[in-house]
Amino acid sequence: MSSLVHEIRNQLAVAVANVEAFRDGVLEPTPARLTAVLNALHQVDILLREIPRGEPQR
């Protein structure tokens, strides 16, 4: 459970850092970077499905 949460945070870190960089004009939102963000969000979705039902949510 804790490693699942950890991996979700890692994927969110990819998305958050990149989108913030796009907003600040620090990095260009190239197709490759947008794809990386999208993939990270897909990973979050997949990981969330692995959280067992009935488990207390944190």
Add this chain to the structure above:
Amino acid sequence: MTQTASRTVLLVDDEPAVGDVLEQYLRNEAFSVVRAADGPGAIELFERHRPDLVLLDINLPGLPGTEVLRRMRSVRDVPIILLTGRVDEVDRVVGLELGADDYVGKPFSPREVVARVKSVLRRTERREQPASSNERHVGAIAIDSLAHEVRIDGKSVTLTPTQFKILDVLLSHVGQTLTRDQLLERVSADGDVFDRTLDRHIANLRARIEPDPGSPRYIITVFGVGYKMVEPS
């Protein structure tokens, strides 16, 4: 290290999509950035580039981040900020065991990371250079590393630049044994001091500062390891 010189940050993260972002934010703030993606690579770059600060993901392939931190600290007291996805575990790690200077939980704002980097550098540079006095003492020896002066019992002593550097480093670690490698690393930024000449520099330094260079009271040889500066008893 002057205020205007470009500072080097060693960025250790195995996720390139995060590393790219942090690197660019840091470069925009005039930092030099070197990057490693695993523990052994981090240690290698740490030794090669002598960074002013390390941003370290504690969850690393190859070598645990905690071990990377411990090894870096055994070489040099460099400021280290941890990046971590496990904020729940990190308080203990940072506070008690490893003495990292700060940590940032994932996901993080890259702006926030840069702000922490600057803040930790400000804090640690103050720590290295106390505002009121730059003079440090051990026994009868006083050294002022900014004015580049050494006095013994108030009397000025002339040292060569290398002798001064060795004394400066030893005096920053009173009571602590420094290995020959650690001494060379800290003294020889320009590669001008070599292993085989270190002992001679130490002998010459003892001749200048020890009351009896034959039986040193300040710079003690730790056989098979290195040297130690002690308060004379």
